[in-house]
Amino acid sequence: MFGRIRRESPFACAQAWVIPGIMASLWFALSQTGAVPQYLLPHPLEVIRAGHSYLLGSPGETPYAGRFYSDLCSSLMRVFLGFTFALAVGIPAGIMSGRIPAVNRLLSNTVNGIRAVPGICWLPLAMVWFGIGMKTTVFLVALAAFFPIYLNTAAGARQVNPLHYRAGAMMGVTRIRGIFAILLPASMPQIITGLRLGLGIAWAYLVLGELTGVPDGLGAVIMDARMLGRIDMIVVGIVLIAGIGRVSDLLLYHAMRLLFRSARRTA
Amino acid sequence: MKRHLKVIAPSPFAGREKILEIRGLGKRFESNGRLLKVLDQVDFTVGEGEFICILGRSGCGKTTLLNILAGFIPPTAGEVLLRGRPVSGPGPDRCVVFQEDALFPWLTVEENIAFGMRGPKQAVKDEVEHFLSLVGLTEFRSYLPREISGGMKQRVALARVLILRPALLLMDEPFAALDAQARQGMQNLLLSLWAKFAHTILFVTHDVGEAVKMADRILLMDGDTGSIREEIPVHLARPREKDSVGFLRLLRHLMERL
Ligand SMILES: Nc1ncnc2c1ncn2[C@@H]1O[C@H](COP(=O)(O)OP(=O)(O)OP(=O)(O)O)[C@@H](O)[C@H]1O
Numbered sequence: 222m223f224g225r226i227r228r229e230s231p232f233a234c235a236q237a238w239v240i241p242g243i244m245a246s247l248w249f250a251l252s253q254t255g256a257v258p259q260y261l262l263p264h265p266l267e268v269i270r271a272g273h274s275y276l277l278g279s280p281g282e283t284p285y286a287g288r289f290y291s292d293l294c295s296s297l298m299r300v301f302l303g304f305t306f307a308l309a310v311g312i313p314a315g316i317m318s319g320r321i322p323a324v325n326r327l328l329s330n331t332v333n334g335i336r337a338v339p340g341i342c343w344l345p346l347a348m349v350w351f352g353i354g355m356k357t358t359v360f361l362v363a364l365a366a367f368f369p370i371y372l373n374t375a376a377g378a379r380q381v382n383p384l385h386y387r388a389g390a391m392m393g394v395t396r397i398r399g400i401f402a403i404l405l406p407a408s409m410p411q412i413i414t415g416l417r418l419g420l421g422i423a424w425a426y427l428v429l430g431e432l433t434g435v436p437d438g439l440g441a442v443i444m445d446a447r448m449l450g451r452i453d454m455i456v457v458g459i460v461l462i463a464g465i466g467r468v469s470d471l472l473l474y475h476a477m478r479l480l481f482r483s484a485r486r487t488a
Numbered sequence: 489m490k491r492h493l494k495v496i497a498p499s500p501f502a503g504r505e506k507i508l509e510i511r512g513l514g515k516r517f518e519s520n521g522r523l524l525k526v527l528d529q530v531d532f533t534v535g536e537g538e539f540i541c542i543l544g545r546s547g548c549g550k551t552t553l554l555n556i557l558a559g560f561i562p563p564t565a566g567e568v569l570l571r572g573r574p575v576s577g578p579g580p581d582r583c584v585v586f587q588e589d590a591l592f593p594w595l596t597v598e599e600n601i602a603f604g605m606r607g608p609k610q611a612v613k614d615e616v617e618h619f620l621s622l623v624g625l626t627e628f629r630s631y632l633p634r635e636i637s638g639g640m641k642q643r644v645a646l647a648r649v650l651i652l653r654p655a656l657l658l659m660d661e662p663f664a665a666l667d668a669q670a671r672q673g674m675q676n677l678l679l680s681l682w683a684k685f686a687h688t689i690l691f692v693t694h695d696v697g698e699a700v701k702m703a704d705r706i707l708l709m710d711g712d713t714g715s716i717r718e719e720i721p722v723h724l725a726r727p728r729e730k731d732s733v734g735f736l737r738l739l740r741h742l743m744e745r746l
């Protein structure tokens with residue numbers, strides 16, 4: 222009666238690559254005609270060459286050769302730590318403020334006030350507090366990722382159908398079990414939205430944190446390349462962050478679906 | 489306010505144990521500073537295994553009454569006694585089939601039915617199996633609520649509470665949203681389950697024909713005073729023919745009184 226599994230046709234899969242493809246072609250065409258000077262936008266082949274050396278070259282060959290792996294590890298570690306902090310605080314706080322009006326009143330001014338401060342304003346303070354490097358970056362990432370996670374979780378928890386609570390209560394579900402059996406699964410779509418937005422922002426703030434002169438990381442490479450005038454490496458960094466950001470978003474989404482049946486069935 | 493004097497008819501549930509007693513029940517809502525008296529001096533008693541229909545116009549307070557009996561909201565006056573004990577808060581001894589769809593959308597049909605069950609895995613599985621077949625949904629066990637029809641949803645809603653063997657089954661216009669044919673099927677299913685399990689059922693409806701078909705006793709609710717205006721025992725033999733003389737006479741009487 223209903224197809225439970227819907228496979229996407231090859232054509233539908235290809236659609237996702239249409240816009241990146243067009244952008245790459247335009248870039249190639251512009252560079253080929255020489256309409257844009259190399260020092261503003263390097264030729265795609267230059268960038269591919271730089272990227273190849275950055276990813277696969279042996280260290281010492283050129284300034285950036287073979288550094289990718291260690292940069293990636295440092296950056297991933299910072300994003301992972303910051304995002305985990307944000308999640309560990311954001312989801313419980315969001316659930317509580319969504320369900321308990323007193324908690325919501327208590328937090329709303331503070332959270333929305335802090336949220337209004339652009340992340341870059343925190344940078345000087347974070348540097349004074351945590352110095353340059355790991356801690357500052359993790360702090361910035363955690364701070365930035367917290368807000369979308371908290372706000373979306375709170376919205377999800379607030380909108381749980383009250384009939385579901387009544388149904389649970391009449392079937393003998395206690396408060397604590399209700400959190401796991403009703404509240405979390407019912408809020409799952411919004412929680413996932415919050416996590417995905419949070420992870421996206423985490424990558425943005427990673428770069429911000431790494432711009433401060435840390436020796437390694439993908440953001441550090443971009444900053445370093447700017448000072449050395451290596452615009453090809455800047456573009457390599459941008460493309461890599463775009464790719465890794467997208468992959469981590471997909472991983473997050475599918476991990477949630479793997480872990481929670483409510484995510485599989487409603488998100 | 490003075491209590492209405494009622495002529496006490498010989499108890500229609502003679503010989504049955506008293507399961508539910510409602511005494512002087514009242515409910516007022518305060519909204520926008522205005523006091524709305526929804527229920528006032530509601531009194532009735534229900535016998536073990538009785539099928540009671542509460543009949544009343546839209547907005548007369550039927551859902552409010554069920555919410556109080558289920559323990560979802562407290563009354564502002566009077567008391568509800570279940571087997572002699574006052575009701576406070578919801579519990580699996582009084583289960584509700586809601587007016588709206590209240591299944592958990594992230595659970596399959598069988599997981600919804602198993603939701604309130606505790607105990608050894610195999611025993612739960614067997615029970616769920618049994619109730620799936622009772623409501624005729626064995627083939628749809630692994631479907632999600634959004635993938636089945638409204639009638640099937642209400643069958644799941646019925647099964648998930650029947651499996652808990654509640655002392656009292658509260659049903660709030662459960663079939664009102666179904667088409668005539670599906671509604672009839674559901675009525676027959678409910679009657680056969682009632683014959684099998686001998687539950688006590690409080691069934692809210694605004695459909696007079698439905699009340700006459702199902703009930704042992706009909707309680708007419710009065711929207712203006714917020715009380716039970718009349719109690720009408722239904723002595724028609726089961727199964728009831730919709731075009732029998734007795735059926736039509738009672739139907740006409742109720743239509744006039746509503
Ligand atoms: N929480 C509430 N606050 C204020 N007024 C309420 C509340 N709940 C119900 N009411 C009012 O009580 C009255 C009865 O509502 P109720 O839902 O019990 O009616 P009903 O008989 O179930 O109607 P229907 O047949 O349409 O379902 C209505 O006038 C409604 O506005």
Ligand SMILES: [Mg+2]
Nearest residue numbers: 550551587660
């Ligand atoms: Mg109602």
